[in-house]
Amino acid sequence: MDYEKALETAAGRLRICSQLRRMIVDRLDLPIDADWISNDQPIFGRGLELDSVDTMELILGIESEFEVSLTEEDQVAFGSVGRLAERILDDRPALLTLP
Amino acid sequence: MKIDVKMFEPDSVAVVTGGSRGIGRAIVQALAAEGVKVFFTYLSNADKAKALLDELGNAGHCAEAHQLDVSDEDQVREYFRMIRKSGKRLDVLVNSAGIALDGLVATMSAGRFRKVIDVNVIGAFLCSREALRFMVECRAGSVVFISSALSHRGGRGQGNYCASKGALWSLTHALALEAAPYGVRVNSISPGFVDTDMTRRLPREAINAAVPLGRLATPEEIAQAVLLAASPRLSYLTGSDIVVDGGLLAS
Numbered sequence: 315m316d317y318e319k320a321l322e323t324a325a326g327r328l329r330i331c332s333q334l335r336r337m338i339v340d341r342l343d344l345p346i347d348a349d350w351i352s353n354d355q356p357i358f359g360r361g362l363e364l365d366s367v368d369t370m371e372l373i374l375g376i377e378s379e380f381e382v383s384l385t386e387e388d389q390v391a392f393g394s395v396g397r398l399a400e401r402i403l404d405d406r407p408a409l410l411t412l413p
Numbered sequence: 414m415k416i417d418v419k420m421f422e423p424d425s426v427a428v429v430t431g432g433s434r435g436i437g438r439a440i441v442q443a444l445a446a447e448g449v450k451v452f453f454t455y456l457s458n459a460d461k462a463k464a465l466l467d468e469l470g471n472a473g474h475c476a477e478a479h480q481l482d483v484s485d486e487d488q489v490r491e492y493f494r495m496i497r498k499s500g501k502r503l504d505v506l507v508n509s510a511g512i513a514l515d516g517l518v519a520t521m522s523a524g525r526f527r528k529v530i531d532v533n534v535i536g537a538f539l540c541s542r543e544a545l546r547f548m549v550e551c552r553a554g555s556v557v558f559i560s561s562a563l564s565h566r567g568g569r570g571q572g573n574y575c576a577s578k579g580a581l582w583s584l585t586h587a588l589a590l591e592a593a594p595y596g597v598r599v600n601s602i603s604p605g606f607v608d609t610d611m612t613r614r615l616p617r618e619a620i621n622a623a624v625p626l627g628r629l630a631t632p633e634e635i636a637q638a639v640l641l642a643a644s645p646r647l648s649y650l651t652g653s654d655i656v657v658d659g660g661l662l663a664s
Contacts, residue, residue, distance in 0.1 A: 370549075377546050383490050 431510030483536030605658025625660030
């Protein structure tokens, strides 16, 4: 992979992660700054301590913002913001290069 | 005290699956007559869908028809994405698409049984899942399943059909509980014998004798029950199965 392509890919991933963090905070009304969430931090259990009820809100948010349809079978993707971003990009790789 | 609530708000949007014929067609017509913009689907009856569109257009109503196999998850997902992109709301989903492939259970192939479940149950589940994702975002909406009075009493040679329609009113109860916190109501309508293509070959005299009202229902009569269940007028109705059968189950 050439250097510029790699930079573009990395920038695209960071952008999606940032969008996801903001979405998590806004949709779940969390009393924290979105930037305090790291991309590797567990979303459920220890970490952000979200629960299964919040899963639906996140699934709806991802459908609405990214047009990617998830179900509870995508549990692994909810391990962290980074994994969610990877799952989203699996379905819609074009998002990497969208502004 | 007069309750002054319209049947549907201005700019309401509805999706009716299986809307090109039979009960679905009557539901499309009834919703459109109430000023609702109706998206309806058909599988193979393109001519009937076009004829219905022309009829609605000539009457000044707003409707769109799309071919859709409700049992195809990808198609259903893309269809509802199209609906979402077309506007900011989805007020009503009527799961009317359904088939019957009669036969005795002891001699029925698994494929024949499965096909009816795929269309009648899985199709209704897929459409409801996608519609709910939209409705929950809006914190409002109404889902109506078309079940059947036969699912309450059985029908010889209709094991697969009865099983599928029984699944729908059972799903209604569960889904109503899930959707209630989000302001979405879920109900089912269980028609008795209705004068459509599906009942054309059934013995009319025997049916008329069995039904206390002495006749089959018209699709329009069933559509009126669907409209009420879907309408914000019945804002406290959810988790209910409404039997519209001319007294058949009571007899």
